[in-house]
Structure formats: structure tokens, C-alpha cells
Amino acid sequence: MSGLSGESREHASVRLIGRYARGDADIAADEVWALEAHLEACATCRTRLSDAVETGAPDVTSLIGTVWRGLEPSLDTAPTMPARRRRPVWLTAWLTPAMAPWLAMTVGVVLIALALDLAAPGFSEVSLVLLLAPVLPLGGVAASWSRGLDPAYELTAAAPRAGLHLVLRRTASVLAVVVPVLLAAGWPAGVSAAQWLLPCLALTSAALALGGVFGVARAALGLMAVWTAGVMAPSLINRSKSAFLDPDSLPVWGLLLVLGMGVVMARRGSYTTVPRVSP
Secondary structure, three states, X not given: OOOEOOOOOOOEOHHHHHHHXXXXXXXXXXXXXXXXXXXXXXXXXHHHHHHHHHHHOXXXXXXXXXXXXXXXXXXXXXXXXXXXXXXXXXXXXXXXXXXXXXXXXXXXXHHHHHHHHHHOOOOOXXXXXXXXXXXXXXXXXXXXXXXXXXXXXXXHHOOOOOOHHHHHHHHHHHHHHHHHHHHHHHHHXXXXXXXXXXXXXXXXXXXXHHXXXXXXXXXXXXXXXXXXXXXXXXXXXXXXXXXXHOHHHHHHHHHHHHHHHHHHHHOHHHXXXXXXXXX
């Protein structure tokens, strides 16, 4: 990061730490993220930050002292609560509690679709597993950034590190759960990963790209609705394979994937604000 000292690449510069302690609003978002990531693992820089707050931000020090003096009498008489098992920090960075029920529901939907495919193989020219596979990760992506589902949403989304980095982490977590389940269900259903994996990744990237404008949760749910109305419903009604899942359409899906990721990288700064990650 640009604030690293010339003497050591392992520590942030005193100037950057001082600006951060004073709450300087001119620090770039990616520089703030890099500094906070460094502070999590560097005790030396945390000590420097503490010293900078005491000397460069007396109002903050005064406020902390006032709050502590008000809390100290009640802390002496408060009952000791049993220790709670804490979630690992790395797990919190990749997952949110709101994602668990959505991922469980996604696995359940895949199993139901597989059961229907095996019970009525002649019902349609295309299996339900194949029809659902491209959009199943979108539910988990939406849950990752839903204000109504995540009780810690405001705290997470308002943090400087809650930008594109965290969006990509949580999206990768969803894919890491859903894709293996689809691969396992595709084998008995006679569905090859080549038929759905590229559309799945393309729609996920499109949700992130649109999320920079409309909000990630809203974009993901919108794409799910469009796919259901425009692809799944006609295929099931006509009992025919959709042209969107033909092998000839794979180059189009590949182009959509590249465009989606290009838009995400070009607009990466739009994911640092709360309205862009939630409806």
C-alpha cells in the first residue's frame, strides 16, 4: 500500500496512521482497507495508532474516557456471563449467518429437482436440475447483502473493508457450496457441468455488475425472476429445451461473463457505499 514506510514494508507510515486516527476523509478507500487489514495482524502499528489517537485526536481520547468513567461503576457489579463460542474471524469475513438458511434451502431445491428428474424422466426435454443450475447461486448472493436478513448488516456494510473485496469473498463462498452440490446432482440426472457452469458464472457476474447500480441483492433477485419467467417457465410449459442452454449459446455466455467482470472491476469504487450492496 502507498502508506508503507520506506524503511520497512511491514509497517504503515506514521503519517498515514496519523491521518487515519484523525478521521481524515481524503484517504482513498482502498488505502483505508489496506491499513485496516494490516492493523489486524500488526501489534506495532496498533500501538502507533493508539499513540496517534492520544496525541492527534484529543477529542476522541476525551470521549473514550468519559464513556469509560460512566461504564466503570456498572461493570464492577455486572454478573459474569458464561463465555460464548466465537466465530473465527476468517469465517466472518467469508460468510454471514443470513447465508446459512439460503444455502440449506438451495441444497434442498437441488435434491427436489433431482428427485423429480429421476421420478419422471420423460416429463421434459430438459431436466429441472439443468434449468435451475444457472440461477441457484443468486439466492445466496442476494442473502449475503440483504438488509432485512442480516442483523449485522449495517455494521458490516458501513465498514471501510465492506467494498468489492468482501462482495467477491461472499460470492465465492456461495459458489463453493452450490457448485459441488450441482456437480453431484448432475451426474445421476445426466447433466454435464459444461451445460450450466458457464451460464451460472455469467449470471453471477451480471448480478455483481448490476449490483454496482441497483444493489447486489436487488440485482440477484431480479435476474432470478427474469430467468424464471423467460427460460424456466417456457421450457416447462412447452416441454422443450431452451435455446439459452444450447451448446451454441456458450460463446455468448462467455462474453457475458467477461463483460460482467469488466464492469465490476471498472466500477469497483461503487461497492464501498451501503446503498450499493442492499435494496
